[in-house]
Amino acid sequence: MIDALVIGGGFYGVAIACYLVRQRGLDRVRLVEREAGLLTRASFHNQARIHNGYHYPRSYVTAYRSRINFPRFVADFPSAIRSDFVKLYAVARRNSKVNAQQFARFCSEIGAPLTPAPGEYSKLFDANLIEAVFLTQEYAFDAADLKSWAKHELSACAVEVTTGCEVRACHPTGDGTTVEINATDGEGSDSEAVTARYVFNCTYSGLNRLGGAFTPVDTRLKHEITEMGLVEMPSVLRGLSITVLDGPFFSAMPFPARGLHSLSHVRYTPHLYWQDEAGEDPYARLDRYAKEPRVDRMIRDAARYVPSLAEATVRDSLFEVKTVLAKNERDDGQPILLEKSKTLPGFYSILGGKMDNVYDIMGFLDDEIIQ
Ligand SMILES: Cc1cc2nc3c(=O)[nH]c(=O)nc-3n(C[C@H](O)[C@H](O)[C@H](O)COP(=O)(O)OP(=O)(O)OC[C@H]3O[C@@H](n4cnc5c(N)ncnc54)[C@H](O)[C@@H]3O)c2cc1C
Structure with a gap:
């Protein structure tokens, strides 16, 4: 059993995988991405704005959180700014x-x-x-710079990265969750099963598309x-x-x-x-x-x-x-989703409306027992 498996290699999946190693001290972390490369979907195809609150006059909380997260993002990704x-x-x-x-x-x-x-x-x-x-x-x-960051940071954190493969189903196994990994364009006969104590579903638009015991x-x-x-x-x-x-x-x-x-x-x-x-x-x-x-x-x-x-x-x-x-x-706000699965042990689904909301997710994960 590995410590953690992250599904999705966008900005969130990469940041969470590295957070688990650097901040939470996990050793064996793996990341699976269905595309051929990292940060190719929403984390690349967006307006590249580092929000600082102005955009949300109808959502005070979102604006205020942007003000808090803005300096942190700028400090953490100097070469991308x-x-x-x-x-x-x-x-x-x-x-x-x-x-x-x-x-x-x-x-x-x-x-x-x-x-x-x-x-x-x-x-x-x-x-x-x-x-x-x-x-x-x-x-x-610069989203291209963030792509390079992702590659280097995952390597520095010794996260095992598998691209071109997708997670199709998840099942409970003792204290952990087993995920079935298939080549994205494969039929499913050659699937690999990996059991992890923690699984983080960072698949954004694909969040609800997992099968098995996932609800x-x-x-x-x-x-x-x-x-x-x-x-x-x-x-x-x-x-x-x-x-x-x-x-x-x-x-x-x-x-x-x-x-x-x-x-x-x-x-x-x-x-x-x-x-x-x-x-x-x-x-x-x-x-x-x-x-x-x-x-x-x-x-x-x-x-x-x-x-x-x-x-x-x-x-x-x-x-x-x-x-x-x-x-x-109605309010044009962009908050976050962090839900712990009721059917799969140690399984979290995560979605952030903006890039900088990743810090809000990490703030919530800080309070979770992850060992
Ligand atoms: C048009 C647009 C404009 C935006 N403008 C801004 C902006 O200016 N500023 C800002 O901060 N935010 C903006 N955003 C929001 C921002 O892009 C997202 O909040 C952020 O990219 C989410 O990151 P993510 O890693 O969750 O998603 P993604 O980058 O989409 O990553 C999810 C990854 O999961 C992979 N995946 C999905 N299913 C599976 C599976 N079953 N197995 C394995 N891998 C899987 C996908 O291939 C993908 O790479 C914008 C978004 C859009 C679409």
Whole structure:
């Protein structure tokens, strides 16, 4: 029996595996990832924003936790951090769920630095549609750098890594759980059984897709097929990030892993969504989905607010499944799920709405008996 097995080699799986070795002193830890490499799914296909609270004026707890986690993430991943751009948040005059005064008060309450943007930046916005523009403190991360970190950190922690294989079923075995591991594209006849005292299900969109004695988590999940455009910004916008709050607007952030900007739009980024109860494999659904890009529409709408965005050149679109807690539909919050299995000994399911929430998960695990 090994000490722990982590299912899923995204940012969470890697961070948790290394936490178990470094913080909890476990010796024999193994990680299994169904893709050919680590951090290829949501942990790569996201907007690369290191949240610092600004994004969540309707979810004080999420914003506040981001403020706590931001400096920790920045300190832990120095080589992945990109801060050399101007970070602008703008408040729309119409259809916004907050006005500029409310946004400024909210930032003051969570202690997030906020100053009115100088004219050279505010003049980039259409003053008929934008009430106020602010300078903020928010960074981006380089997902390619995090991939290298994952490889080195797992090796430094002597975690045994198996890629190209997936866990399909789990069964209770004495004090531990036995997982069946198969080649991702295999039939199942050549499965390997591994028993671990602790199993951490860090499979994000795949969280409820395990078989055997595994029972779905109690928390309701919602899946979305999302599109983020990757664009080359016109020179006047190249050194900027721009987020327009708080409603059917958009956000453009540097995407260091590709040397481009990502563009997301509240109306066009989510292509379709479904409740997890539907019992469908989210990865299979994404594979089947036609993936007709809407990035042109994102640009067209965003350019109403920032006219020079019309000059952006489309380079690509990243499609991914985003999995969120159904209860956050209204407040836009991004909290965490940590559930201990009722049927499988030492088995935990974990999901974090943002990269930095991994520290909240570790905070909860600190209180668990793991030996
Ligand atoms: C469009 C989009 C934009 C986002 N923007 C941001 C942002 O700007 N900032 C931010 O902080 N967060 C953002 N997020 C959220 C962030 O990406 C996630 O919180 C984070 O990546 C979750 O990490 P993870 O390791 O749980 O998931 P993943 O990286 O998806 O890892 C899960 C892994 O499990 C593997 N897996 C699944 N099933 C199995 C199985 N049965 N056996 C073995 N392996 C399995 C998958 O292949 C995958 O590699 C965004 C997400 C999306 C989709």
